[in-house]
Amino acid sequence: MDLDALLNAVFDGDDAMLHQHVDALINAPTPSSIMTLNPKMTMQLLDGHIPKALFDESGLVVADSVGIEWAISKRLGKKVTRFPGVDLTQHWLTKTHYTLYMVGGQEHLVHKWVATLPIAQQNRVLGIHHGFLTSQSTKTIIQDINLKKPDLILIGMGCPKQEQFMCQAIDQLNRGVLVGVGGSFDTLSGRISRAPKAIQRWRLEWLYRMCREPKRLKDIPAILRFIKRT
DSSP, X not given: OOHHHHHHTSOOOOHHHHHHHHHHHHTSSSOEEEEEEOHHHHHHHHHTSSOXXXXXXXXXXXXXXXXXXXXXXXXXXXXXXXXXXXXXXXHHHHHSOOOEEEEESOHHHHHHHHHTSOHHHHTTEEEEEOSOOOHHHHHHHXXXXXXXXXXXXXXXXXXXXXXXXXXXXXXXXXXXXXXXXXXHHHHHXXXXXXXXXXHHHTTOHHHHHHHHOGGGGGGHHHHHHHHHHX
């Protein structure tokens, strides 16, 4: 696998096209996955820390970050729309009819956040589970997902843990679409604040998050390697 192969696979349509594609994946007879690509995940794929099969068999790959937008523009000479996991999560919950199952974040905070939503939206959240999983709890979650049959299974455990869970789960699911959404639940539940709109417009949300979450500093070597490789 090389960098251009990864970048070429990134979805280059608009919002309407994306949601048509998601509808098709949900209505497919077999389970699928959506990868939300960022520089760290790209390097994990290139280094073999995320199984190549997950990428190859993914139903959709979207640009999650400014870094992926920049790399595609630089190497491939085209523009793509960015679809951050937190925006997708919020859209699917508030603007669609999809049913959701959430794995990741701090379970009590996610429950508290969901409880503030309108009843119609609460009723479409079929399950909530924290992301601190053992082999037994993973098995239990997969069984619960198969029982409840959600359209979308949102995995917010960070890279590469969420991708490892997706690899394990996809072969055991009866239906549905697995989506890695990173730290979306922490943001939406209020544990971590999102960057102000101005910073988002300046495309510096990544820097804001790094300043607010020092643990993200450990990602700098991977980001620098991604920049050098690009």
